[in-house]
Amino acid sequence: MAQHLTAEQTPLVADLSQPAPDSRLADVRVGVVTFPGTLDDRDAARAVEIAGGTAVPLWYADTDLQGVDAVILPGGFSYGDYLRAGAIARFAPLMDRIVDAASADGGMPVLGICNGFQVLTEAHLLPGSMIKNERLKFLCRDQGLRVENADTAWTGRFAQGQEIVVPLKNQDGQYVADRRALDELEAEHRVVFRYAGGNPNGSRNDIAGITNARGNVVGLMPHPEHAVEPGFGADLSGSGAVGMREGTDGLDVFVSVLEHLTR
Amino acid sequence: MSETHFNLDTIEHAAATPDTELPWAELGLNETEFERIKEILGRRPTAAELAMYSVMWSEHCSYKSSKVHLRQFGEKVTDEMRRNLMVGIGENAGVTDIGDGWAVTFKIESHNHPSYVEPYQGAATGVGGIVRDIISMGARPVAVMDPLRFGAIDHPDTQRVVHGIVAGVGGYGNSLGLPNIGGEVEFDPCYQGNPLVNALAVGVMRHEDIRLATASGTGNRVVLFGARTGGDGIGGASVLASESFDDSKPSKRPAVQVGDPFAEKVLIECCLELFKSSLVEGIQDLGAAGISCATSELASNGDGGMRVNLDDVLLRDPSLTPGEILMSESQERMMAVVTPEKAAAFEAVMAKWDVEYSWIGEVTDTGRLVIDHHGEVIVDVDPRTVAHDGPVYERPYARPESQDALQEAHFTGSPEDAARPSGAELGPALLELMGSPNLCSKEWVTSQYDRYVQGNTAMAMPDDAGVVRVDERSNLGVALSTDSNGRYTRLDPYRGAQLALAQAYRNVATAGARPVAVSDCLNFGSPEDPDVMWQFAEAVRGLADGCQAIGVPVTGGNVSLYNQTGGVAINPTPVVAMMGVFDDVTRRTPSGWREDGQAVYLLGETAAELDGSEWARLRGHLGGTPPRVDLDRERVLADMLVNMSRDGMIDAAHDVAEGGLGATLAEMALRFGVGARIGLGEVAERDGVDLFTLLFSETQGRAVASVPRSEEVRFRDMCTVRNYPFARIGVVDAESGSLDFQGEFAVGLDELRDAHESTLPRHFG
Amino acid sequence: MARIVVDVMPKPEILDPQGKAIANELPRIGLSSFTEVRQGRRFELTVDGEATEQVLAQAREAAEKLLSNPVIEDVVNVSALPEEH
Amino acid sequence: MARIVVDVMPKPEILDPQGKAIANELPRIGLSSFTEVRQGRRFELTVDGEATEQVLAQAREAAEKLLSNPVIEDVVNVSALPEEH
Numbered sequence A: 001m002a003q004h005l006t007a008e009q010t011p012l013v014a015d016l017s018q019p020a021p022d023s024r025l026a027d028v029r030v031g032v033v034t035f036p037g038t039l040d041d042r043d044a045a046r047a048v049e050i051a052g053g054t055a056v057p058l059w060y061a062d063t064d065l066q067g068v069d070a071v072i073l074p075g076g077f078s079y080g081d082y083l084r085a086g087a088i089a090r091f092a093p094l095m096d097r098i099v100d101a102a103s104a105d106g107g108m109p110v111l112g113i114c115n116g117f118q119v120l121t122e123a124h125l126l127p128g129s130m131i132k133n134e135r136l137k138f139l140c141r142d143q144g145l146r147v148e149n150a151d152t153a154w155t156g157r158f159a160q161g162q163e164i165v166v167p168l169k170n171q172d173g174q175y176v177a178d179r180r181a182l183d184e185l186e187a188e189h190r191v192v193f194r195y196a197g198g199n200p201n202g203s204r205n206d207i208a209g210i211t212n213a214r215g216n217v218v219g220l221m222p223h224p225e226h227a228v229e230p231g232f233g234a235d236l237s238g239s240g241a242v243g244m245r246e247g248t249d250g251l252d253v254f255v256s257v258l259e260h261l262t263r
Numbered sequence B: 001m002s003e004t005h006f007n008l009d010t011i012e013h014a015a016a017t018p019d020t021e022l023p024w025a026e027l028g029l030n031e032t033e034f035e036r037i038k039e040i041l042g043r044r045p046t047a048a049e050l051a052m053y054s055v056m057w058s059e060h061c062s063y064k065s066s067k068v069h070l071r072q073f074g075e076k077v078t079d080e081m082r083r084n085l086m087v088g089i090g091e092n093a094g095v096t097d098i099g100d101g102w103a104v105t106f107k108i109e110s111h112n113h114p115s116y117v118e119p120y121q122g123a124a125t126g127v128g129g130i131v132r133d134i135i136s137m138g139a140r141p142v143a144v145m146d147p148l149r150f151g152a153i154d155h156p157d158t159q160r161v162v163h164g165i166v167a168g169v170g171g172y173g174n175s176l177g178l179p180n181i182g183g184e185v186e187f188d189p190c191y192q193g194n195p196l197v198n199a200l201a202v203g204v205m206r207h208e209d210i211r212l213a214t215a216s217g218t219g220n221r222v223v224l225f226g227a228r229t230g231g232d233g234i235g236g237a238s239v240l241a242s243e244s245f246d247d248s249k250p251s252k253r254p255a256v257q258v259g260d261p262f263a264e265k266v267l268i269e270c271c272l273e274l275f276k277s278s279l280v281e282g283i284q285d286l287g288a289a290g291i292s293c294a295t296s297e298l299a300s301n302g303d304g305g306m307r308v309n310l311d312d313v314l315l316r317d318p319s320l321t322p323g324e325i326l327m328s329e330s331q332e333r334m335m336a337v338v339t340p341e342k343a344a345a346f347e348a349v350m351a352k353w354d355v356e357y358s359w360i361g362e363v364t365d366t367g368r369l370v371i372d373h374h375g376e377v378i379v380d381v382d383p384r385t386v387a388h389d390g391p392v393y394e395r396p397y398a399r400p401e402s403q404d405a406l407q408e409a410h411f412t413g414s415p416e417d418a419a420r421p422s423g424a425e426l427g428p429a430l431l432e433l434m435g436s437p438n439l440c441s442k443e444w445v446t447s448q449y450d451r452y453v454q455g456n457t458a459m460a461m462p463d464d465a466g467v468v469r470v471d472e473r474s475n476l477g478v479a480l481s482t483d484s485n486g487r488y489t490r491l492d493p494y495r496g497a498q499l500a501l502a503q504a505y506r507n508v509a510t511a512g513a514r515p516v517a518v519s520d521c522l523n524f525g526s527p528e529d530p531d532v533m534w535q536f537a538e539a540v541r542g543l544a545d546g547c548q549a550i551g552v553p554v555t556g557g558n559v560s561l562y563n564q565t566g567g568v569a570i571n572p573t574p575v576v577a578m579m580g581v582f583d584d585v586t587r588r589t590p591s592g593w594r595e596d597g598q599a600v601y602l603l604g605e606t607a608a609e610l611d612g613s614e615w616a617r618l619r620g621h622l623g624g625t626p627p628r629v630d631l632d633r634e635r636v637l638a639d640m641l642v643n644m645s646r647d648g649m650i651d652a653a654h655d656v657a658e659g660g661l662g663a664t665l666a667e668m669a670l671r672f673g674v675g676a677r678i679g680l681g682e683v684a685e686r687d688g689v690d691l692f693t694l695l696f697s698e699t700q701g702r703a704v705a706s707v708p709r710s711e712e713v714r715f716r717d718m719c720t721v722r723n724y725p726f727a728r729i730g731v732v733d734a735e736s737g738s739l740d741f742q743g744e745f746a747v748g749l750d751e752l753r754d755a756h757e758s759t760l761p762r763h764f765g
Numbered sequence C, D: 001m002a003r004i005v006v007d008v009m010p011k012p013e014i015l016d017p018q019g020k021a022i023a024n025e026l027p028r029i030g031l032s033s034f035t036e037v038r039q040g041r042r043f044e045l046t047v048d049g050e051a052t053e054q055v056l057a058q059a060r061e062a063a064e065k066l067l068s069n070p071v072i073e074d075v076v077n078v079s080a081l082p083e084e085h
């Protein structure tokens, strides 16, 4: 069993050069894809490094996954979110490789955050889609989430039902799917995160994040990578008040996948 | 083809047809200016030359009315002020050394008029423009801010303007991945037909990465890259497409510019890659006056000349005339100078990011800017005469006769008057103030902006300053605040500008950062009105004197004139942006207390200064003289706040500004939802003011801090040693859920929050 | 029940970043016939009863006042939708 | 030069927040004939030459593959634009 890296052990600053506390985790290579218009790629890479893994930048136009063990599709506005969020990015050459690797026997873990989630739905790796927020405005706030499924590659460190707080920031965050797809998601326990303390955008069934049947592909709208570093995280945490910007509830998403891959 | 066909107005043709009528008046030039152009050239200008001179000699580009005053920013500098200044006024943006080999560049600019015509796109392209200024210095943009001013909150047109502008600032900034870390929102009828959209961007770089807008090295190539050139922003200059110059049918020119934030995001990354590999010798963004500005500035800042072939410019609209191409303000474009050896590497970067580019010319040793079109020379000028030798006006100015009467109309509000509540009325008064359009929570606005992206935001709204980390290893970082008070400045422009400076300075210091640099955006009415010109002259003088007094230089800025509706000018609104430096951003001071039992201290003394205050505004009063400014005292206060923060003597601090001490205490309690017990009797007695005055007067040089019990002795010692007045005015009370002014009145935090947060949603949904 | 369609397009001289992004992408997915793409909006307004001339007049007013931004967009069509739909 | 129009609308069962906001606003500006509003997208694709059957086929493919998301949207029309425009 790999050594857990707790939030207290995490360095205060993203010192990318420091030796990771656990060399087995450090051996895990997590690819972070940059599309034109991707914005939170450096943040996702920083989160991977703070969690103890190794972040590998991947370029959308390449066709080589560089032997990474997992992939993150970060947030942002790929192609300006023009047409529909994620609609153009999904045709990137690298996406074919990612779809293959996610569907292959090994079932490579893939995490789509915000725009990355939108890309995954456009690529049909995950069901449903996102439309404009109910109130039609971009919304940035600290958002409560309930972890509904702690068995995916990206949520193993959480407890079932645990409440966490991470930043939410998007304009097209309202999750929609038809009745059948929703029923199937619920029946198969594939809702991974649900909004807690108020649905911010009108998403069906308060859904904030879902997974595929195998649990290796996860997409969510809020941003766990923005709650990983004390001083630069959320103002709140699921386990009560913390200091200003001290909330680091998102870190366990990244530690989870490192542990999952070193099990 | 007719003789006067625009495309054929070559320099030869111009020399041969000296008497051709030219539309110089339509292009905004006056007769003297036109004569001067002829004198410079020794002939009449070609249509293309006329286009260039007219845009470059416009108020916006040449600062012809403001130059004589702005000079003071350069003259009133001390060695102390110069110490950290790496690039000063005159370049696209100033650059300040913040230590450890890091440099920071920031600048604030206006996009007022376009944002009234088309609020979303006007605001969006305002953000886009200022960000390109920052990139062109060689920096990676890391944050934006947006001081905004709107008309009356309940005016029907305010809806349109507010929704559009806020969505536009957010839509563009969010898409670029730049955290929005602060700004201002003010509502006042004077901005009804002329909202102010000022946008600030800040960028960081290593010292060695600073780039300048110069074209040097004969034989180096000039490249235009990014978006294609369209008819945007030619607007008033559409005479260039009209029948008098072109017998083909007049083409349509867009009334407004549309921003493409995706193109700009790609342009940012693409430029950073160019800088990293040292692929450009000089670089310039394309903003106002487009190619005219970029070519003439690059060439005149360099050591030679430039030859450009206009046929090589990629066009979005093929019907553009040469003059229009030169004037077009299409967004998301850059111009760079590249050595021939690096051209291939440059092209590879463009290919990687899928950015269109075209080589349009080269650097020459002629000292002339020569532009060809269809194989003929249509421009042949000394670039300095276009870029730097524009007209300079000493506009007449005089103190308006009405100023005395205005200054004598003090806010009197007698104690019996409803305008001056006392006793039990003070609770409702505080609630009314905290729910007023200008002191209410701005969350409705700020929640539409991404403040997290890039992962380096250590502090943002609603605290006193925005704070971003620059160096992820050392936690070195900067704090920024923007401030202005048009009402104060209306009452006394000299003092008003200094008040804006003092507030921005104090905000940065309250957050815990050492103030080091200023940028400013001077929003005024028409310079042709002597009253307005007087306001402008006084404000600049106040700002320059003020900067000298606090020892912080102006590094750049922007002047926006002609802000008026009909004949009525806006309140003069000099927005001051202050930057401060942190050795370690994790030491920043939040603006609210949270630890039960901590002592609450007030720094500074309170005088009866209600003229121009928010309270007076609530009662419909504007008159008298604004609060006094003592910048030496501000220096002491700032120094104390920075040291107290660094040495851990305070846990929270918030400056006292608009709304007075009452607003400060209410905001501190609301920040983390923690109440306090406050006793103001002793301070009122010490300062000789009543409770109403103590709560709502806007005397400067004050801040409130919460101090851990263990630090009280050190805290008091520091104040005593520096001879700064202080008073222990209360205790943080985590249980009470209220702000309890003991023996006087109490307001529940729920009630307070409701008053504070419901105003904007109630008006804007 | 009847439906009225309102079509709104960006003015030809106005930059359309969305259309541009789509036009760039189409050849990459093997569709290279198109030289330009413009993206606009289509509204379907439902009325109880028939699409009378009076209702159409209201739709035209809606198109000008609310559904389009006359500074950057043109209303290119307001018409009743044939019933098949 | 010819133009082809592609119209895409949100599926009837998918909530349309923009349409809803417009429907709420219309009565406020005095236009109360409409019981529902849906907002979709209209694309105009330009081709050099004529709108041949082959070009139309490409447009249909573009509509299905890129211009619409079948999970939430229907392509309601792909047709050549009459030349008057």
Ligand SMILES: Nc1ncnc2c1ncn2[C@@H]1O[C@H](COP(=O)(O)OP(=O)(O)O)[C@@H](O)[C@H]1O
Binding pocket: B145, B146, B147, B148, B180, B181, B182, B183, B184, B185, B442, B445, B446, B460, B461, B462, B463, B464, B465, B466, B481, B482, B483, B507, B657, B658
């Ligand atoms: N337009 C805006 N954009 C971003 N932040 C804003 C805006 N308006 C106000 N804020 C933020 O809201 C907070 C309160 O604003 P204000 O009362 O003007 O601050 P102060 O009085 O400290 O200058 C500050 O953190 C400010 O930066």
Ligand SMILES: [Mg+2]
Binding pocket: B463, B464, B507, B654, B655, B657
């Ligand atoms: Mg403040």
